[in-house]
Amino acid sequence: MSLSVQTAEGLSEGEGGSPEGAPLLDCMDQLIIEQEKVMLARTQKSQAMRAEARTVLAGGIASSWQDAPPCAVWIERGEGSKLWDVDGTEYSDFHGGYGVGLVGHAHPAIVAAVQDRVTKGTHFAQPTQDSIVVARELAKRFGLPLGRYNNSGTEATMDAFHLMRVATGRSKVIKVEGSYHGHHDAAQVSVMPSLDEAGSIEAPRSVAGQGVPDPMAQLTVIVPFADLAAVERALITHKDDIAGMIVEPVMMNIGLIPPPPGYMSDLKDLLHRHGAWLAFDEVKTGLGLAPGGATELLGVTPDLVCTAKAMGGGLPCGAIGGVPELMNLIADRTYEQVGTFNGNPLTMAAARATLLEVLTPDAYRRLDTLRDAQVKGCEDVLRRYQLPGFVRAFGAKGAVIFTDNLSNYRDFLDYDDQWGNAHWLYQHNKNVFLPPWGKCEQWTMSVQHTMEDVNRFVANLETFARALRDEVPA
């Protein structure tokens, strides 16, 4: 077994294989059954609310990803790094609402900005002063001079697909297998295909998501993560049809995977040689990995960047930024980039406070300290209990990855779901809220987290590790 810690300071690789996984997995089912019982026993009010909600909300929830076995947890309120469910349980919030929560809950600067704005009107479908301030700050952080707003990560990546197509007159866009870019048609291709559907690694199929017509899916060309030769093959096979490529520069959705050194700049050069554009999906990575996202971390500026989630400080938000050649197509109305709520004043007020008052250089330094402690603590647990895997973290985001081998979607398919599921349950039952779907997701820390939250997380990992070791026959 070997461990590898990846922080914003270093991008070195270094995990190896482990013979430990199989006997541990045999015991995992039992732990999951026990922990699901614990969770069900302490979430009675959540379950009652779900039952009531089923009469008016399809499935009794507001979004399908607000549910994870054994039950959806209903939230009462949040403050600082903590949130409380309707049964009164307090959690350290490392879920961060799927990566939104860099500012934590009810941050005084966000509360003040929103309170001030709400008394002056919250929607005009006309621009307000804050939209300039926010755009200027995003341009500075991501190194792309012109921006536009929308209302979600999905809208941001949809605009990127459209803009690259309009700019080139070409219809196809390259996307990485296993990556998630939101729920519009072009992005819902090969997000979580089964091995049977996915085809060979040399020529991955474009697998249509639910409700996406197959001919539409064929316009999205699939490649493995960080495989330059595969991108080149795609550009040659679909000669003069590829408008561009969208990529999460540090891949989430299957854990947390950085590209090899130099990959992103080589990718940009390759795409440009073929007359195609490069879009970074920084919906999760933007602001979370560094003040200027993966763009800053990797030192490669794409042609387009999509941001959302954390920039709104808890309000619905989205934005694209880009090079003048692309963004001027919006300015001259070749591409009419629109949306009733684009640049909504309440969102803009929250985004201004988020960017200028909360996510300051000092805040990032504090996050670095907390992250380093959490990585070190988790790494220590893995080592002492001889569990497979490693810890990987950048900025406010990180993950404990219980396999030694994870560099693309095919590895992810081999990584047993039980690890992430059991770890999630142990954290949840001991007052740490992580995103569900353990092996896909990452933790998010906020600027309001403290060492107490970190210690709680690490202690829970140790409880899980000990339980697992206790179950395994000597």
Ligand SMILES: Cc1ncc(COP(=O)(O)O)c(C=O)c1O
């Ligand atoms: C990388 C990435 N892109 C796009 C999206 C879509 O964002 P939204 O849910 O705001 O539409 C997500 C959501 O999780 C995401 O993780």
